[in-house]
Amino acid sequence: MPVRTLRGFRDLLPNYLEDFRWVESRARAVFERAGYREVLTPTVEPFELYEEKEGEQIEESMFVFEDKAGRRVALRPEFTASLARLFAFMGGEFKLPVKWYYVGNVFRYDEPQRMRYREFWQAGAELMGASTPESDAEIMSLAWNTLRDVGLGEGALIRLNNVGIVKSMLEAWGVSGEMQSRVLTWMDKLGKVERSEVERGLAELLGEERGSRLMGLVDVEGEDPSELEPVLRGFEGSVEALKNLEEVYDAARAVGMRVRLTPFLVRGLAYYTGTVFEAFVEDIPYALGGGGRYDGLVAEYGGPPTPATGLSLGLDRIVDAVREKGVRVKRERSGVFVAVVSDDLRRRAFVLVESLRAAGIRADLDLRGGRSLSKQAEYADRTGWRYVIFLGPKEVERGVYVVKDLESWEQLEVPEGGLLDFLRAGLD
RNA sequence: GCCGGGGUGGGGCAGCCUGGCAGCCUGGGGGCCUGUGGAGCCCCAGACCCGGGUUCAAAUCCCGGCCCCGGCCCCA
Known part of the structure; x- marks a missing residue:
């Protein structure tokens, strides 16, 4: 009804x-x-x-x-x-x-x-x-x-x-x-x-x-x-x-x-x-x-x-x-979306996201699961996130994050320890 | 209270006059893509407001009802 x-x-x-x-x-x-x-x-x-x-x-x-x-x-x-x-x-x-x-x-x-x-x-x-x-x-x-x-x-x-x-x-x-x-x-x-x-x-x-x-x-x-x-x-x-x-x-x-x-x-x-x-x-x-x-x-x-x-x-x-009148409030991108290469990294992504949130940074991950990296990236883009972190076995192994800025469309590697500083600088 | 315009997938529309397989855009899910190129191509799911009537056949025609939108009146 x-x-x-x-x-x-x-x-x-x-x-x-x-x-x-x-x-x-x-x-x-x-x-x-x-x-x-x-x-x-x-x-x-x-x-x-x-x-x-x-x-x-x-x-x-x-x-x-x-x-x-x-x-x-x-x-x-x-x-x-x-x-x-x-x-x-x-x-x-x-x-x-x-x-x-x-x-x-x-x-x-x-x-x-x-x-x-x-x-x-x-x-x-x-x-x-x-x-x-x-x-x-x-x-x-x-x-x-x-x-x-x-x-x-x-x-x-x-x-x-x-x-x-x-x-x-x-x-x-x-x-x-x-x-x-x-x-x-x-x-x-x-x-x-x-x-x-x-x-x-x-x-x-x-x-x-x-x-x-x-x-x-x-x-x-x-x-x-x-x-x-x-x-x-x-x-x-x-x-x-x-x-x-x-x-x-x-x-x-x-x-x-x-x-x-x-x-x-x-x-x-x-x-x-x-x-x-x-x-x-x-x-x-x-x-x-x-x-x-x-x-x-x-x-x-x-x-x-x-x-x-x-x-x-x-x-x-x-x-x-x-x-x-078209005075339109500008909507700005904000926060970080963590995309995973495969489902077995979801737990790791969740832990990362929660730690970012605890640090005061708006963050999210794909909770549906089973979605290709391209779908996750598309989702992050369309829902207004500023950054996407691509998390895969290679990054885990090397201790780095691949971070893509959806505003400039540029991508770079950030060492694990430097992530918070990097995000804070970009999001402020 | 009065006068118009409408109800068709989640949203926006076409089809109705002239009955005959229900279409488009967008949105959603997915694939191409075995690691991300804002795109493109392809696939999937999803709808005729309700009740009667006419008809071989009704989204389409007729009658009744309900609801929505807009205008008037009113507006603390």
């Missing part, structure tokens, strides 16, 4: 994982250089952790089930809620600001599509207890620098907005929770559907005048943020948010990021209160990462009121982009 992976889940194979771990390590290095330290939270969380900050409909896109005690539990769909929860409980023990990062798998019950899986990998960071513009800019820089360090810096672009601008307008109009997120959803559609369609949608929700006022926001895409000012006249909170947007924008530009103001960018999450951003790379049609400021979340989980900002990177998508 053949059994395969569940829909939307994948097996990750060595060639893929090699690239994946490389990207992951670059992200970790970026985070650590900025002073972030790793935390790990549970894969399974109480459903309420996610319920509180979104409507009920998010349950559809999550793995939710009952455990044996009848509790409603969920596979984590993201990390931010967990870290905010963690901070709410433990934050008092740490000097502020707290800087945490994570790497892990997350789960979403969506219909799988290109680069959309039901289990995928995120690396991200949260900065809690700081609200300066530089805090947001630093979080953005983590995305920017990761893309740069995996070779995607060329066409990288950060789209930036501040949801406080539009949220303040809506609040001034008395537009409430459910209605608010419907408005935001429409705005988010800009760039995906016809402008006139969005206009119609907003007018339906808010009326002609207010709708067109909102549309006035989007026209300054990419321009100087101060151009938004006239549009916002009369909305106190919006003006403040705009000022913050300008400062974050300037801070990000000051450290060399390519940033584009995108007033219709609102992101799906309801918990964002200020800065929001997404990271893109030219020719890749979806965001490789994103994040923003969520100043209310920690308090919602019972912690002290705490300003916070964070990001997450879609590792799978970045790996895909790296491959797509």
Whole structure:
């Protein structure tokens, strides 16, 4: 009975994982250089952790089930809620600001599509207890620098907005929770559907005048943020948010990021209160990462009121982009494969291999047995070994090893006592 | 939820319209090679998603089902 992976889940194979771990390590290095330290939270969380900050409909896109005690539990769909929860409980023990990062798998019950899986990998960071513009800019820089360090810096672009601008307008109009997120959803559609369609949608929700006022926001895409000012006249909170947007924008530009103001960018999450951003790379049609400021979340989980900002990177998508763009991680040959002329030397080869391994050198031999020397050499070549040692009666008798370098295709004799030094020199 | 494209050896495909011995590439095992030449030549193993129907005959035509991929919606 053949059994395969569940829909939307994948097996990750060595060639893929090699690239994946490389990207992951670059992200970790970026985070650590900025002073972030790793935390790990549970894969399974109480459903309420996610319920509180979104409507009920998010349950559809999550793995939710009952455990044996009848509790409603969920596979984590993201990390931010967990870290905010963690901070709410433990934050008092740490000097502020707290800087945490994570790497892990997350789960979403969506219909799988290109680069959309039901289990995928995120690396991200949260900065809690700081609200300066530089805090947001630093979080953005983590995305920017990761893309740069995996070779995607060329066409990288950060789209930036501040949801406080539009949220303040809506609040001034008395537009409430459910209605608010419907408005935001429409705005988010800009760039995906016809402008006139969005206009119609907003007018339906808010009326002609207010709708067109909102549309006035989007026209300054990419321009100087101060151009938004006239549009916002009369909305106190919006003006403040705009000022913050300008400062974050300037801070990000000051450290060399390519940033584009995108007033219709609102992101799906309801918990964002200020800065929001997404990271893109030219020719890749979806965001490789994103994040923003969520100043209310920690308090919602019972912690002290705490300003916070964070990001997450879609590792799978970045790996895909790296491959797509041909930045390609180079695979290097390594280690030693010991090939034997005849089966009766296998024990001797095994002893040699184990001693090499003990000395810290990657080594292997043909464990199938009964294979010609040419087959063993071919195997060593095709599976990426750097050296082949040909072990036969002649070598044993003379106390030497015949070592072939599969990179240069050169071959030479090394005396038994000199093997370790020779290999170490070559493999380093 | 809606709309497309597909299910044929391990992977990727052709064959289907026009029913008649199931083919190619790659990967796997082996030989040429009685001691290694990244190659070449040769050999071997391995498949028509499931269930009905039509037919002398079904991978091919018809009906039903299941599954996969992609697009839309959504996307924490």
